[in-house]
Structures are given as C-alpha cells and as structure tokens.
Amino acid sequence: MxxxxxxxxxxxxxxxxxxxxxxxxxxxxxxxxxxxxxxxxxxxxxxxxxxxxxxxxxxxxxxxxxxxxxxxxxxxxxxxxxxxxxxxxxxxxxxxxxxxxxxxxxxxxxxxxxxxxxxxxxxxxxxxxxxxxxxxxxxxDYKNDKVDVATLFSGVKTLQVNAECIDDFYKYSRLSIDNVDFLPNEFAVLTDYTNQSHSMLARYSIKEKCLIPLFYKDLEIWGIRPKNKEQRFAMELLLNADISLVTLSGQSGTGKTLLALAAGLHEVVEEKRYKRLLVTRPVVPLGRDIGYLPGDKDEKLRPWMQPIFDNLEYLCQSDISSRDLVQEFQQRGMLEIEALTYIRGRTLPNQFIICDEAQNLTPHMVKTIITRVGEGSKIIFTGDPQQIDNPYLDISSNGLTYLIDHLKGQEVSGHITLIKGERSKLAELGAMYL
Incomplete structure (x- = not known):
C-alpha cells in the first residue's frame, strides 16, 4: 500500500x-x-x-x-x-x-x-x-544521502603474501596480485605471512595497472616528515600532481591539516606548481556562539581561522618571525584564508585548495565547493567525522563521508583514513578514551 x-x-x-x-x-x-x-x-x-x-x-x-x-x-x-x-x-x-x-x-x-x-x-x-x-x-531520519560507515572506504588494503612477492617488488619496483581488485590510487600494506617484519608499502597505479613504490614517502617538507604509514600515504596523494582531489579523515591530532598545509606551501612557494594556497573552513561554532565580532572582514574571521594560522606559524617557525612570514605570503597573493561563505560563485583555477573541518559540510555544500574548482587546481578535504558540530548531520550523512564514498575509484581522486595521533601522547589519550 x-x-x-x-x-x-x-x-x-x-x-x-x-x-x-x-x-x-x-x-x-x-x-x-x-x-x-x-x-x-x-x-x-x-x-x-x-x-x-x-x-x-x-x-x-x-x-x-x-x-x-x-x-x-x-x-x-x-x-x-x-x-x-x-x-x-x-x-x-x-x-x-x-x-x-x-x-x-x-x-x-x-x-x-x-x-x-x-x-x-x-x-x-x-x-x-x-x-x-x-x-x-x-x-x-532522511536516509537518501546516508553512507554505510561500517564499509566506508579507508584507502588501504592489508594483505598477507609470500616472501617471493615482496622480494620481487623490491627487485622490479612493480607487482601484480591476482584475484585482488584495487581501486585507483588505493594503497597496500603487504606483509610476509612467515615474517611480519618483512613488508612493503605500495600504491596501485591505474596507468601501470599494478602496485608501484611510494615516491614521496620519506620527503621532508617545511620541517614535516611523515611519522607513520598512513601519513606516508597521505603525503603521496598530496604531492602527486595527477591526483586533483584528496580526502583525509581521522581523529583529532592525526596530522590531517598540518600535512595538507605543509604540502600546499611546498607546492605553491617552493615548486610554484600552483599560484596560490587557498585555505577555507565552515564557520560553525563549537558550543555557544560568541555573536558579532568587531573589525573588518579579516579581523572578524581571525578567531574562526585561528587553527589555520596556528598550523601555518608552526610550519614557519624556523623563520625568526613566523607571523610576519605568513603575512608576507598573504600580501604577495600566495596565501589566502577565506570563510566558506565567500567561496560560492567563484572560479578557482591553478590553486591548491584546502577545505578544513569538512565533516561540518552537507553533501550539497561539498558539491558546491568542488564545482568551483577550475583548471589546474587541486582540492583537499580534511575532517573528523566523529566530531560534527552541525546539529542536522551525523557520521553517515555529512559531506566528507559522502564524498569519500561517492568518489572512491575515480582516477583523479584518493583517500586515506589517518589512524595514529601524533600531536602528543596526551592528545591521543583524549581522542581514544574520552
């Protein structure tokens, strides 16, 4: 009926x-x-x-x-x-x-x-x-755009193989595994089932149609070096010019935003592959809203964007005045920090774009942002689906989860779920047990 x-x-x-x-x-x-x-x-x-x-x-x-x-x-x-x-x-x-x-x-x-x-x-x-x-x-609840979190794509396959497979990979820098289907840009952790310390990390290349070695796994950029395998995978996606959309999810302190910003500075300031680093995040208060803020647009945005400034100043700390260096990048047009509200209607070509706290976006907002991306640009979405401040979103209906699920398997996209907290031991304890 x-x-x-x-x-x-x-x-x-x-x-x-x-x-x-x-x-x-x-x-x-x-x-x-x-x-x-x-x-x-x-x-x-x-x-x-x-x-x-x-x-x-x-x-x-x-x-x-x-x-x-x-x-x-x-x-x-x-x-x-x-x-x-x-x-x-x-x-x-x-x-x-x-x-x-x-x-x-x-x-x-x-x-x-x-x-x-x-x-x-x-x-x-x-x-x-x-x-x-x-x-x-x-x-x-409205279920039409909900995602099954239990089967959400993590970006990594962990497999047990024989020692010959790993030896062949190190020898020939490529490996095909029968009866295992990899998605484009999916990563693999292959372990010798007779010796757990005998292992390898690899990425599936859709062009090569096989597993290939990581290219950027030990690269240090802006004083940042990957500390675990998931961060190595993330660095591979962030610095690969053939991948134009990257999603990084994980709990607080796993390094999502810091890695993305370091990669953005590297690509814009050092490699000059993109003309500008654009960083944005939704203006969603944690707890009670503090109301109107005084000053011009930049002064109003500063409290909302402070986590971004903190990370940028940390990356520039080798300089005598990290804050002055960040301001210099802004004055030279190499760095722009903008509220998500002002993205609508813009076209963003040849830019390295980071959208932080993407778990507070709806699927429609994510679509709106992606359709702003112009030729030659790369966009990164970072967020923790476990920490949502939007009252009408949850872990299975937020824009970040929706994006991960719907764009997996695309040749120009890649995803990694970061697991281990690297901010501090105390921060990791808080994320795990509180």
Whole structure:
C-alpha cells in the first residue's frame, strides 16, 4: 500500500530534491513547513539557497495542479501541501501548537489516525523523532544521502603474501596480485605471512595497472616528515600532481591539516606548481556562539581561522618571525584564508585548495565547493567525522563521508583514513578514551 511521508522543514533545507526521493508514495508537506521555508529564503548561505530552490520546485509543481489536492510526480508519487490536521487537540498536554515542530507533529499524528500504520514522519531533528515516538508515530531520519560507515572506504588494503612477492617488488619496483581488485590510487600494506617484519608499502597505479613504490614517502617538507604509514600515504596523494582531489579523515591530532598545509606551501612557494594556497573552513561554532565580532572582514574571521594560522606559524617557525612570514605570503597573493561563505560563485583555477573541518559540510555544500574548482587546481578535504558540530548531520550523512564514498575509484581522486595521533601522547589519550 502507498505510504505517506510527512517531511520536516530541515529535510527540505538539507536536500531540496527530497520531495522526489520517495518513489511512488505520497509526500505531505505541512503548511507550517512552507512558512518556515519562507522565513529562511532571504539568508545568504546554503540554507537560504536551498529555501529558494525548494520554493521554485514547489512553484513548478503548482503549475501541474492543485498542491492541496496533490500533484503527481514522474515516478508515480504524489506531493501535496497539507492545510488541515493541525488542531491543538491532536497534541498532548505540554506541547504548544505555536511551535512549528509541534504543528508538523500534529499533521503527522492526524494523518496516522486516518491511515493507521501508513504514515512516517521524516525529520533530521532527533528530539522531534523522540516526540513522535512518544505519540505512537513512526519517525525516521532522511536516509537518501546516508553512507554505510561500517564499509566506508579507508584507502588501504592489508594483505598477507609470500616472501617471493615482496622480494620481487623490491627487485622490479612493480607487482601484480591476482584475484585482488584495487581501486585507483588505493594503497597496500603487504606483509610476509612467515615474517611480519618483512613488508612493503605500495600504491596501485591505474596507468601501470599494478602496485608501484611510494615516491614521496620519506620527503621532508617545511620541517614535516611523515611519522607513520598512513601519513606516508597521505603525503603521496598530496604531492602527486595527477591526483586533483584528496580526502583525509581521522581523529583529532592525526596530522590531517598540518600535512595538507605543509604540502600546499611546498607546492605553491617552493615548486610554484600552483599560484596560490587557498585555505577555507565552515564557520560553525563549537558550543555557544560568541555573536558579532568587531573589525573588518579579516579581523572578524581571525578567531574562526585561528587553527589555520596556528598550523601555518608552526610550519614557519624556523623563520625568526613566523607571523610576519605568513603575512608576507598573504600580501604577495600566495596565501589566502577565506570563510566558506565567500567561496560560492567563484572560479578557482591553478590553486591548491584546502577545505578544513569538512565533516561540518552537507553533501550539497561539498558539491558546491568542488564545482568551483577550475583548471589546474587541486582540492583537499580534511575532517573528523566523529566530531560534527552541525546539529542536522551525523557520521553517515555529512559531506566528507559522502564524498569519500561517492568518489572512491575515480582516477583523479584518493583517500586515506589517518589512524595514529601524533600531536602528543596526551592528545591521543583524549581522542581514544574520552
């Protein structure tokens, strides 16, 4: 039988195309949702853009017929705007009908009374799902862009082989392994099953169609040398000009941002392969927002971008005045540190781009950023999917995880999950046990 899906506002602001994601079922949009979308349409960010997008979609559907009666989609489903079923009598005592969330809840509850067992409330708001469950309603998160984290691509295969394979690799600098499928730019840790200390690190080359040695594994750049095998793999991706998109994930202190910045400085300042290092990150506060900040744009951004400046000054610490050197790079146009808000609409050719804290991005935001990348540019996304500050994202629905899953196997992309913390012993303990 046809299911009835009642959509919350946050689902449509997360993915305006969500109205078409339920195949031949009935999608109900409460009028309270339309009101909330209207309240967000003037925002100059992704939420405002999505609000305007869903409004245009609904207006296009309106041309096919009455939204209050229901409009058929190409997949055979029905989309309708629900004007009724919002009576406060449908809410338990203590839930005010003045709140948009509760009005949406009332619609879902009333429809479920009329169509028992066929109604589901779809919302990214955990508390609303809890309230729905308490009222006997089925409720679920929006799952269309969720990724199975248990099978998420790590970028590395670990295999047990015989000693001859490893000896041949060291002798001929190439190795093919039958019955093992490698993705482009995937790495391998091959260990002799008779001697665990007899091992090798390699990368799969789609051009060579075999495993080849790491080229940059022991290179020191800006005072930084890889400290573990995952960092060696990351360095290989960061410095390979044939790989234009790199994703680095891992817990705090594994060196994601530091390695990316060191590689960026190396490629821009020393190798001059790119004309500028552009570093950006989403402006998402940890904890309570501190409100408006005084000063011009650069002064306002400084607190949000301070972790980037800290890493840059650490890399430049061999200089007498590391802060002056960073400022010199900025004045010469070789370094730009920008909030993600200002990336939209730009074209970014011939640049080494780092997007830090990418776990706080939605899949749509990641797509927006990638489509800004021009000819000759390279982009790196770094982040920890375990530390998400966006209230409507989780480990399986954030933009970084989505990107890793959907672009694995592309010849121009590569990914590594960093495992070992290298910031300090205390930082690693905190990341592991707290």
């Amino acid at each position: 046809t299911k009835i899906y009642v959509l919350d506002t946050n689902v449509l602001l997360h993915d305006p195309e969500a109205v078409f994601a339920f195949q031949d079922n009935c999608v109900v949009i409460p009028i309270a949702v339309v009101e909330e979308i209207d309240n967000q349409k003037n925002r100059q960010d992704e939420i405002g853009d999505n609000a305007r997008c869903i409004s245009r979609i609904m207006d296009t559907l309106r041309a096919r017929g009455s939204l209050s009666d229901g409009v058929y989609t190409d997949s055979g489903g029905i989309i309708k705007v629900e004007l009724n079923h919002q009576s406060p009598n449908n809410l338990p005592i203590g839930l005010s009908s003045e709140k948009y969330d509760n009005r949406i809840l009332a619609v879902a509850y009333s429809l479920n009374v009329e169509n028992p067992g066929l109604v589901k409330l779809v919302t990214k708001d955990i508390n609303l799902r809890i309230k729905a469950d308490a009222m006997g309603l089925e409720a679920e």
